[in-house]
Each structure stands twice: as C-alpha cells, then as structure tokens.
Amino acid sequence: MILRGERQADFAYQAVYRYMINLINEVSTDGRVKLPSLRQLAMRLNVSISTIQYAYSLLEKEGRVYSVAKSGYYAWPISTSPPVGGGDLLDRLYAAARRPGMVVLSGDEPALLASLDATLLRLERELVRQYPRHLQPWSQPCGVWELRAALAARYTSSPTRCWHADDVYIGADLRGVLEILVEVLGLRGTTVIVESPCDWLILRLFQEAGVRIIELPWTPEGRLDRVTLDQLLHDEPVHLVMLSSAVSLPSGVVMPASDRLGVAQLLEHHGCWLLENDTFGELSFNAPQTALRELVNPERLIVFSAFDKILGSEAPYGYLLSRRMSSELQRQFLLRSFRLSSIRQRAVARLYQSGRIDLHLRVLRQLLREQAAEMGQRLDEHLGDHVTYRPPSAGSTFWLASTRAVDMRQVFQRLLAEQVVMAPGELFSVRGLHHQHLRLSHTFHGQPNLNSALSALGEALRHAQMG
Template sequence: MNLRGERQADFAYQAVYRYMINLINEVSREAPVKLPSLRQLATRLNVSISTIQYAYSLLEKEGRVYSVAKSGYFAWPVAATMPIMAGTDLLERLYTAARRPAMVVLSNDEPALLGSLDGALLALERQLVRRYPHHLQPSQPCGVWELRAALAARYTASPTHCWQADEVYIGADLQGVLEILVDALDLKGTVVVVESPCDYLVLRLLQAAGVRVIEWPWRADGRPDLTTLEHLLRHEPVHLVLLSSVVSMPSGNAMTDPERLHVARLLDQHGCWLLENDTFGDLSFAPPGSPLRSLVNPERLIVFSSFEKVLGPEAPFGYLLARQMSNELQRQFLLRSFRLSAIRQRAIARLYE
C-alpha cells in the first residue's frame, strides 16, 4: 500500500491515522491486540518512521492504543468499557482510565486537549511548504534552526542567563529526549533528588535507568521543606536535583522567590546539577516569579519541556536546553536519528514568535 498518492491535500500522517483506525476497528473485542511496529508500518505504507510515530501518538492520546516498553503498541478492544486491570498499581490504573476515548479527567494537566491548535498549525504549514520545498530541506537531527532560535530567545533572561540556538535540542517526544539525557549524564547508579509528587513519566524513566531516586516531599502547609533538602545534599552523594520551574504538578504548589533563592544557593554550595522541568511553566494563572533557572549556575543547569501541554498532541516534540555536554548530546541525537517534520517545527516557531 502506498499512501503518497492518496488524497494529496492531506498530510501523510492523516492518511496513516485513517489506516490505523480501520486496522484497530478490525481487532478482537475481547482482548488487547499487538499492532505492527513502527518500522513494519513504515515499510508497508511507504512513509517515514516519524510519520508512523506521530500517528501512533495521536491514537495514544485518544485512548485507542497504548504502548508497552520494549514490546510495542497494543490496541484496546473495541468495546464500551475498557478493562481497568484490577490488582495492578493504582497509578497505572488511573493512567489507563484517563486515556479512554472522550475521557476528560478533573484537574487533568492537559488543557490543550480541549482546544486544539491543529487548524492554526496546518494553515502555517501550507504557507511554509511553498517557501521550503521538501527536497531542499536538509536533515537536522537536533531540530530546525528557526525553532531552536525561538526557544533560545524565549528562555534568555539576562546577559548571564542567556541561550544560543546551538544549546537547544529537539526530539520526537519528551520521553525520547529524557532517555538521551539519562545516557548523556550517565545517571545509572547515581543519586537524584526529585520533588514529591514527581511526574510519573520522569519517575518511571529514572527508576528504569537504575537511578537511586530520593523523594523530597512538600510540607503539609504547601511549603518546601528546605531543612530536609539541605540535609539530603549534605549527607547523600546527590548528583542532580529535579525540580519544577514554577509550579509543582500535580500538587499545584509553588515556591516563593526567597525559597527559590535559598534552593539555588544550596545547589551552588554543594555543586549539584539542576534539572528543571518546565513542562508546566506556561500554565500558571498568576504571573510567575523568577524561575529557578534564572537563579542557579547556568553551567550546571539543564532545562527540559515539551510543546504538548500548550499546543496539544499536534506538537508532540520534546526539547532540552544545556550549555555543557554539547558533543555528547549531539552524538546521542545523531544516534537516535529522529526524523521530525521540519515544516511543523517551523510552524511552531512562527506561533512562538
């Protein structure tokens, strides 16, 4: 089957999406069924692996499929009620239930799902296709320069806390970017302090990589326990501290400016790296104070985030900013060989501008 000649007005991922919907509708109604791998579908449909991956990400957002590490994608049975896997971990059950079709979870952290920007992105892409013909687009494994420059400008706060486009790296999704970061920092066997509760995706990734995770809980009054953090940094061989930039999700807690400054001083005193999670940085109702990244040593700072929380599933790319380890990060991105849509990246850059 060749999708390149089908409905030229559509993008390739839309044709793949329709094909996958038809395929899923044919599966058993009693048990989940394993779907073809990315490579198998790319060969079968004569499209790129990134196109297949993007279609799968849309289906996963809609709750039609789910992924299992090292096993691939599976389709949920086409039934009115989805099995909730009684007896499994509570967080796994909650995550599974939240991915059901048409499910909107109270206090969900994905408001972008309620207001899609797909139309705006497609309109920009149609304009850009005429300006950037496909055959003239060189391969850029770390992301197109326009989007990297837009992100560098967005995160620049002062002459000392500034970023260049070469210090921004864009990957297919947030999980892929974080996996690269774990390898680049060589975190296996190290000690990492994370705020609690921590993003479940990040926590599972660190635990799977053999990282010793120490959780730093907030106090009952919603304030950070700085005494406990200081004790951990003093008595444990902490290599890296993972904190939110502005608001800690899902608890919704936020540090005051003096508390952030105290944390920045502790990190500098003990020579620890700060890994800042800026996934929810744009979702604050009140004007945020100075983020942690503006207070710590920029030479020991890494920021990661994604476009998905703000722009929705049409922009699944993840990204990170780092001044150090440029050679290792470039090597890791080259090894991953992310095949990202250059036109969609440029459209996102236009939205940011």
C-alpha cells in the same frame, strides 16, 4: 504500504497515526492486545523508527495505547472493559479513558480550552508554498534552526543568562527527549532527587532506566524541606535534582522566592546539577514567577519542556536547553534520527516570532483561571467535607486530598462503574506517597455530566472509607 514520497516524509507520522487507529479499531478479542513493535512497523510501513515512535506517543497520550517496560505497546479493544481487579493502575486508567461515554477527569491538557492547532495548520499550508521540498535540508536532527533560535531568544534573560540556537535540541515528543537525557547524563543506576508528587511519565521513564529515585515531598504549606534536601545532597550520591521552574504540578505549588533562592544556594554549595521541568512554566495564573533556572549556575543546568500544553496536540514536540555536552547531545539526536516536519517546526517558530504565542497565553491563562474558579465552586458544592485542596496557581488540574482515610483504588474502580475516570494520587509517586490524593482536570468544556460525576466521586469517597 509505502509512506515515503515527494512530500510525504514530513507528514509520515500522520499516515502512521491513521494506520494505527485502524489497526486498533480492528481488534476484537476480549483481552489486552499487543501491538507491533517500533521496528516491525518501521519495516512494514517503510518509515523511520522515530516516526513510528512519534505516532505511538500521540496514541499513548490519547489513551488509545500504553507501553509496558521491556515488552512493548498494548491496546484494549474499545468494547472491552479493563480488568476489575489487578493489573497496572496506569494501564487501567488509560484503557478506561478511551472507552466511549466516559467522563474523563484524569487528564492534564490545558490547551483543550484554547489551542493553536488551526493556526498552525494554516501557517503550515502557507509555508509549504514558500519552502518547496527541494529547497529544504534533508535532515536537521536537532530541530530546524528557526525554532531553535526562537526558543533560545525566549529563554534568554540577560547577557550572562543567555541561550543560543546551538544550545536548543528538539525531539519528536517529551518522552523521546527525556530518553536521550537519560543516556547523555548517564543516569542508569544513579540517584536522582525529584519533587513529589511528580508526573508519572517521568517516574516511569526513570524506573525503566534503573534510576534510583528519591522523592522530596512538598509540605502541606507548599514548601520544600530544605533541611532534608541539604542532608540528602550531603549523604547520598545524588547525580542531579529535578524540580519545576516556577509552579509544581499536580500539587499546584508556587515555590516562595526565598525557597527558590535557598534551593539554588544548596545546589551551588553541593555542586549539583538541576534538571528543570518547564512544562508548565508559562501557565501561571498570576504574574510570572522568577524561574529557578535564573538563580542557579547555568553551567550545571538543563531545561526541558514541550509545546503541546500551550499550543495543542498538533505540536507534540519536546525540547531541551543545555550549554554543556553539545557533542554527545548532537550524537544522540542524530542516532535517534527524528524525522520531524520542518514545515510544522517553522510554523511554531513563526508563532513565537510574531508574538502570537504571548497573545494566546494571555487568553489561555484567563480561561484556565476562570475554569479553576468554577471548578472550585463545584467541588465545594458536591464534595463538601470529603476533600481539601489548595486552589491551583497554574495549569488545568486540582490536587485533592481526602479528609478521611480511604481506599483510593476502590474509589477509582467504583467511579469506573459510574463511567467516570479520575487519576489516583499513587500514580505520582514510586514509594507509596499520595495514597489519599487524586488529580482532577478542570478543563471540562461545560461538561453536562460534571455535576453527577462529582456527586459520584463524593459517594465513592464515602463508601471507600477505611476503619
């Protein structure tokens, strides 16, 4: 199967994606199935390894495949139920989410309410006519200049806090970008402080790289313990601190202005780098907060984010901004040889340049706010005193805490029998935090089974009480 051709290279990942869907659907065994490695598929399909990784990342995000450290990618057949008992909890969640008929409340996809996928594809068709293939550069390993410049302009806030196109790097997906950061920052074997709860993608990636993770939990009042942070920065060989730009998810906490300033001062005092997660930075329901990056030393700052949370699945690229280590970053992106669609990137750039992104964000934030309010009413109605929660300030999920001690894995398993998938809180920690929490999506599109799913959750929490 040859995917390279006169126009195919830009869209090779789409053909790889379709090939993998067919391959997964052909699986008919009763156990989990190991899929071909990146290198095997690259040789089989005659495309780059990064193109294969890009397609795999889309499949992983959809819950069709999952990765196992130092082993590869796996898929369960659609007809096969995940193991009832043991096994990796995240693997079981992914497997359950792709089974037919499941009410999936475990996801975190804000753009499900309003994506720009159709607009992107339309722009792409127009740009194909404007940019014949023979006029396109053969390789732009850090991303096309138009999109890098658009992002640099968006993140610039003053003459001293400005970014340039050369400070922006675009990769196939967020995981690929973070893997490059691990290499460039030399994080293997080092100590990193992360806010907790923290996205499981980031936690898994750091674990696979041998990073020592110190979790700094948010308090029930929605604050970071600055005294503990100060002590950790003083006592531990901390390489960097990773925090959200404005709103921390899944907890939905907006850091108070005084806390942001205090954290910035601590980082400056200890000369520590900030790795800022801006994935949800533009999805705050209310007036935008001053991002943490506006308060810290820009010479010890790296920002990372992705487009899919606000644009949709047709823009899965991840990106980072950094003023430092440009030669090493360029080298790593060149080594990865990401073969990204230059036309698709230009289409995304047009959305920024035209102001279409800002119009879209206003609509999306309003829809998310309305969905969150409706979900809050349903939670109060169906779960009553089983859970407590803080109304979310951004994004598409609720972070619920059980009011009584429960076995949350038992809740998870009991819900699977009711064809409901939720995300247990332990997935968002590496040291046993959040066992009494769970994350639920509120982008349910008027799901007709939502009320029964929430009632089933209430029953599962009641049956799983301990003591």
